[in-house]
Amino acid sequence: MASTIRRRNNICYIPKHDKVIGELIQKRGAIYSSRLDSHVYFRTITRGAAIGLSPYNDYYKKAKAISKHPLIDEITKEMLLDMIHTSTSLSNPEPLYPRSYLHRATLNIILEVTFGIRTNSINDPLFKRLDKWVEDFTLIFSSEDRRSEYFPIVKYFPNNKTMQKAKAIRDDIDTIFGELLEDVKSGKNQSPCTEREVYEQGELEDYQIAHLLASLVFAGTDTVASSITWLLAFLANNPSFQEPAHNELDTLIPKHDRLPTYSDFKNLPYTHALIREGQRVYPPTWLGVHHYNEQDDEYNGYHIPANSLVFINSHAISFNEQRYKNAKEFDPYRFINYEQSMASLANGPAEKRDHFVFGAGRRLCTGVYLAEAELFVILARILYCFKVEKNASPTGEDGKPIPMNLDKPIIGLTICQKIIMLNLFLEMIESCNF
Ligand code: HEM
Secondary structure, eight states: EEEEEEEEOEEEEEOSSHHHHHIIIITTTTOBBOOOIIIIIIIIIIIISSSTOOSSSSSHHHHHHHOOOOOOHHHHHHHHHHHHHHHHHHTTOOOHHHHHHHHHHHHHHHHHEEEEEOOTTOOOOOHHHHHHHHHHHTTTTSHHHHHHHHSGGGGGGGTOOHHHHHHHHHHHHHHHHHHHHHHHTTSOOOOOOHHHHHHHTTOOOOOHHHHHHHHHHHHHHHHHHHHHHHHHHHHOOOGGGGHHHHHHHHHHHHHHHOOOOOOGGGGHHHHHHHHHHHHHHHOOOOOOOOOSSOOOOETTTTOOOOEEEEEHHHHHHHHTTTTTTTTTTOOGGGGGOOOSSSHHHTOOGGOOOSSTTTOOOGGSOOTTTHHHHHHHHHHHHHHHHEOTTTTTOOOOSSSBOOOTTTOEEEEESSOOOOOSSOBOEEEEEETOOO
């Protein structure tokens, strides 16, 4: 059924079969939809106001109701122009550093929705502040820092490094997102946005608004950017996997003389399958966020005590040979005939899902529709305009390209590829026109 690990008070259950996830997390959602009221991550960093880390309570339900439609089209076009400009500029013939561009695009989409603002370039001081904050927040979920969570007594040790980092991240949220709220209150920011709506409703305290919206910005940035970074790294090692995508894009798009949009997804089945397979094999998170049960439960002869952490082991499911033939192989064609979107499958029966990277049940990723649209539009547009070159990383001391090592990720809340430390050569495709 699942692996179990005994912690101080709680037991971790790690279901690795789709059936168990369907029966526990989906059908018994009333029991398995909370989160641990974590001292470091929830209480300290987010002042008890982040949606994704919140126990299942009235505050969570209020926070969940907050969502709006984004401006994916315009922002990803701007990202492409930026990438094209950098990769073709004579004064700057350097390879691209894709992570920053992807981060700015995903950050701008969620910033537009939440605050009605966007950053102007990767050198924009606001982008630099937010980018560093997202990275710090991601990395404080590393296994070393999570020790304070697993052994709560550690938080009382003087000079506990995790608590120091947690307080610094919390102070960043207070400052950056507090300033953004002041801009709305003072009238400096007049854009329609979620922040204004929430503020005018008057139901939340200022600090709750700042931390709630910060948690949305955080959840919506690195997840999508990491997913695309992983795929670009994979394509740099295995360039032939991009050819079917180039072929279908070259057939479909020139007829319309425009960039691909999300409405093309049924006509670009390989590109969509490439994204699904990327999520299965190189997802941005392996265990997602834990679920937490506040009451005892019995399942299949097992007793699951109250206050257990229940992780969905999407990584183990993704490599389960009974679920996926030749599961270790990267093969987008396994998904080529899937017509339903990842988002609608995620809301359906567990056995029929393509993968579990967006979690499950009542705590299923709130941004799943947004994420799928962003992943598709960003990847389709990059592959329409660029070809990822073989061994696209820079050369090492021996003059040979440093291979992208897909086996050594940086593990935080999201799993990043080391490519974030490297540059990536993208060759501009001559016929790209928009
Ligand atoms: C490839 C992209 C993404 C992946 C893989 C992903 C994955 C996840 C996972 C695994 C969870 C926890 C689910 C669970 O507890 O069962 C989650 C929660 C969440 N995600 Fe995403 N996510 C992505 C993109 C986004 C985006 C773009 C947003 C935009 C706002 C977003 C917002 C959220 C929020 C607010 C939650 C907390 C939901 C809750 O606790 O009820 N995510 N996501």
